[in-house]
Amino acid sequence: MSMKMSWLARVSVCVAVALSPVLASPALANGPAKAAHETKSKQTRVETQVSQRDLQCLAEALYFEARGEGSQGQRAVAEVILNRVDHPRFPKTVCGVVNQRGQFTYNKNARIREKGTYARVHKIAQAALSGAPRTLTNGATYFHTGRVKPSWSRRFERTTRIGSHIFYRSDRRLAVN
Template identity: 55%
Template sequence: MRRFLPAILAVFMLTSAAPAEIASGQAGDPDTKARFGQTLFSGTKLKALLGIERRAKTTEIEYSRAWIDARPPVKARGAEWQCLAEALYFEARGESTKGQFAVAEVILNRVDDDYYPASLCDVVNQGTGRKYQCQFTYTCDGLSDKIREPQAYERVGKVARLMMDGAPRELTSGATHYHTKAVSPSWSRKFKRTATIGVHHFYRQPTRVSQN
């Protein structure tokens, strides 16, 4: 189902870094639950950009396909939702529900990091147009981006909406990068791994210290 090219399955390009503190991760567990609804985002950059003021209702998340399928259809969509939903569709639709939430965490973590663009669409499309230099393979692999599995798209769209509405980011310990187990990009030997979920390893980019 995935459309990754074997040579570029590493999703993110290497950026300047120093060692980061390592955190342990868990493999997918369909019965894992989490609670959210306290704040919209862990940071404020995307919230301010989108002008979102409402808070998500407190609810219990189950990282399972059955739970996601039982959720009502997404009504609040928009461009930012579409960018995140499409990224999850092309990057992780074959993953477990937990794996899809984890990939969404990475994208949102980048939005909240001043080193990266300040919106979901800009993060997802960073580097697009420069073949094999994009941050997400599907945006520059030259293949059609047509949605051919509407049910899978609706499912990841629900994940996208939950994450935008304030679902917790506690699966990847602040990861900003990931790659499949099939490859070993150079940056993976410099960043510390924070989690392994499904076919993906997740990493947190070391803190960058400005030089004065």
């Protein structure tokens, strides 16, 4: 066997070995249509891995804290809650953040009366928990309505105002004189 043929044979074996797990994949076994279905199925599985309890907590918080806002304002409030989940000073779950004492003002036992509004915030909560980009609040971990001025608002960096809510980031404390 010539040197070229020997090299080509070795490369072919290496390629075959490298591709064997891909070729043996059930997704490719039945052609591209099956592969596309498998990919879509995997995406759906990722979306359904969202904790139903966290989804309910986030949807209720959005309903009671921001139901009068547009969808952008509701997404911004969802960002704050998820930013808190990721922050070391807050609980590590959505329900933990939402139920943290003294943080959210709504009555946790209140009834949801506007079913259409709840359906809308539920979709926003699902999208947020499924990994929607968090680009509205610039990392905010606090917010309040413009009708009040809590004492803590002077200590944190204001990031933006969306609708009737003002958002703050807590990782940069401001000097208070």
